[in-house]
Amino acid sequence: MSIATVLIVDDEPDILELLEITLSRMGLKTHSTCNYQETLAVLQQQTFDLCLTDMRLPDGSGLDIIEYVQQHHSTMPIAMITAYGCIETATKALKAGAFDYITKPVDINRLRELVSSALKLSTNHVKHDVPVENALLGNSTLMQRLRMQIAKLARSQAPVYISGESGTGKELVARQIHQLGSRNEQPFIPVNCGAIPSELMESEFFGHKKGSFSGATDNKIGLFQAAHGGTLFLDEVADLPLNMQVKLLRALQEKTIRPVGCQQEQAVDVRVLSATHKDLNKEVAAGRFRQDLFYRLNVIELNVPALRERPEDIALLSQVFLQRLNQDNNHVELTPEALAKLQSFHFPGNVRELENLLERAYTLCEGNVIDSHDLNLTNVGITPAAIASEQPSPSTGPINNLEHHLETIERKIIVQALEETRWNRTAAAERLGLSLRSLRYRLKKLSID
Numbered sequence: 001m002s003i004a005t006v007l008i009v010d011d012e013p014d015i016l017e018l019l020e021i022t023l024s025r026m027g028l029k030t031h032s033t034c035n036y037q038e039t040l041a042v043l044q045q046q047t048f049d050l051c052l053t054d055m056r057l058p059d060g061s062g063l064d065i066i067e068y069v070q071q072h073h074s075t076m077p078i079a080m081i082t083a084y085g086c087i088e089t090a091t092k093a094l095k096a097g098a099f100d101y102i103t104k105p106v107d108i109n110r111l112r113e114l115v116s117s118a119l120k121l122s123t124n125h126v127k128h129d130v131p132v133e134n135a136l137l138g139n140s141t142l143m144q145r146l147r148m149q150i151a152k153l154a155r156s157q158a159p160v161y162i163s164g165e166s167g168t169g170k171e172l173v174a175r176q177i178h179q180l181g182s183r184n185e186q187p188f189i190p191v192n193c194g195a196i197p198s199e200l201m202e203s204e205f206f207g208h209k210k211g212s213f214s215g216a217t218d219n220k221i222g223l224f225q226a227a228h229g230g231t232l233f234l235d236e237v238a239d240l241p242l243n244m245q246v247k248l249l250r251a252l253q254e255k256t257i258r259p260v261g262c263q264q265e266q267a268v269d270v271r272v273l274s275a276t277h278k279d280l281n282k283e284v285a286a287g288r289f290r291q292d293l294f295y296r297l298n299v300i301e302l303n304v305p306a307l308r309e310r311p312e313d314i315a316l317l318s319q320v321f322l323q324r325l326n327q328d329n330n331h332v333e334l335t336p337e338a339l340a341k342l343q344s345f346h347f348p349g350n351v352r353e354l355e356n357l358l359e360r361a362y363t364l365c366e367g368n369v370i371d372s373h374d375l376n377l378t379n380v381g382i383t384p385a386a387i388a389s390e391q392p393s394p395s396t397g398p399i400n401n402l403e404h405h406l407e408t409i410e411r412k413i414i415v416q417a418l419e420e421t422r423w424n425r426t427a428a429a430e431r432l433g434l435s436l437r438s439l440r441y442r443l444k445k446l447s448i449d
C-alpha cells in the first residue's frame with residue numbers, strides 16, 4: 001500500500017516542525033508550504049491525501065485554500081488550524097467545506113485522531129453500505145439532491161442541524177450521515193431530548209458517579225461517553241431546558257464533559273447532529289433556545305422535504321413498505337385508485353404517516369388488494385388551510401349514523417389542531433383544552449397517527 005502524503009500549510013516554523021514530526025511518526029509523508037501562493041503552485045502540480053492549513057497566512061487566508069481545494073481537488077479532505085477560542089473562524093472553515101478543524105496549541109492526540117479519520121476518508125476505507133432497513137428511499141429530484149448533500153456532509157465532521165416536519169425521515173438522514181462517514185464503525189447514539197426528565201438530564205448526558213445523588217447506586221456512563229468516537233444525534237433538540245443548553249454548549253466548545261459527582265473532566269470525541277420539527281430560529285427569537293448553542297449546532301443546515309413536496313416518491317415508498325408487510329405467501333398490493341388517492345393526500349405526518357396508514361390498511365383490507373376505501377383517508381387533497389376554513393356543520397344533510405358523523409367532526413377538529421401545532425401532541429391537547437391522555441385516547445379511537 002502506498003504511503004499517504006499530507007500537505008501542511010503554516011508560516012510558523014515551530015508548528016510546522018511539530019506537525020511534521022507527529023505525522024512522520026504516524027508513518028506518513030509530509031510536504032510543507034508556508035504561504036498561499038506557494039500552496040497554490042504546489043496544488044496545481046499534485047494532489048495529496050490530506051491538507052492541514054493554518055487560517056492566517058502572510059499573503060492570504062486558509063479559507064481561500066479551502067475554496068481552491070473544493071473546486072479542484074474535491075475529494076481531498078482539508079482541515080483548518082485555528083487559534084484557540086476562535087469559534088467563528090472554525091465555523092467559517094466548516095461551512096466552506098473543511099472536514100474538521102484543530103485549535104492551537106495543537107493537542108497531539110486530537111491531531112492523530114483527526115488525521116486518521118481524514119485518511120480513512122481519502123483512502124476509501126469507509127464502507128458505503130447502509131443497512132436495508134435504514135435506506136433512504138425516493139427518486140424524486142428533491143431526494144436525489146438530499147442524498148448528494150448527505151454524501152458531502154458525511155465526509156465532514158461539521159455539526160449538522162437537520163430541519164423538517166415530523167416524520168420526514170430526519171433520524172434516517174442522521175443515520176446515513178454517520179453510516180457514510182469515517183465514524184461508521186463507532187456508535188451512533190440517538191437521543192430524544194424531549195423524553196428525558198429534566199432532573200435526570202445532566203446525568204443522562206454526562207454520566208454520574210456512584211453516590212453522587214440519591215438513586216445513583218452505580219457509576220453510570222452518559223450519552224456523550226457512549227457516543228465517543230462516533231455520532232450523537234440530538235433529536236427534538238428544541239426541547240432541551242435552558243440550563244441544560246448551557247451545559248451542552250460547554251461540552252461542545254471544550255470537547256470535554258464532567259460526570260455528575262466527579263471532579264475530573266473527561267475528553268470526548270463526538271460528532272453532533274441535531275434535529276427538531278420546530279422552527280429553531282423562532283425558538284431563538286422567543287428566548288427559548290440559546291443563540292450561541294444554535295450557532296454551534298447549526299453550522300450546516302440540511303432540510304428534509306415534506307412528503308407532499310415529492311408525491312412522486314409515494315409509489316416506491318408504498319411498494320417497499322408493503323413488501324416489508326407481506327410475509328410468506330401474502331402479496332397485498334395497492335389498486336391504482338388507492339395509489340392515486342395516496343398521491344393526492346396531504347400527509348401532515350409525512351413518511352411515518354404513510355407507513356402507519358399502509359400498515360392499518362394491510363391489516364383491515366380483504367383479499368390481496370388495498371382499495372381506496374381501505375385507506376380511510378379523510379382529508380384527501382385538502383390543505384391545512386382548507387381544513388381550517390371548513391366549519392363542521394352537523395345540521396347539513398340527513399344524518400343516518402350520528403356516531404360516525406360526530407367522529408368525522410371530531411377527527412377534523414383534532415387533525416386541524418395537530419396541523420397547527422406541527423403534530424406536537426402536547427400543544428394540540430392544550431389548544432383543544434384536553435389532557436394529553438385524553439387526546440391520546442381520541443387519536444387511538446379515531447386511528448389518527
Ligand SMILES: Nc1ncnc2c1ncn2[C@@H]1O[C@H](COP(=O)(O)OP(=O)(O)OP(=O)(O)O)[C@@H](O)[C@H]1O
Pocket residue numbers: 135136137138164165166167168169170171172173235276277351352355
Ligand atoms: N425516505 C425514506 N425512506 C424510507 N423510510 C423512510 C423515509 N423517510 C422516513 N422513513 C421512515 O419513516 C419513519 C419516520 O422517520 P424518522 O423517525 O427518521 O422521522 P423524523 O423526521 O426523525 O420524525 P420526528 O420529527 O417525529 O422525530 C421511520 O420509520 C423511517 O424509517
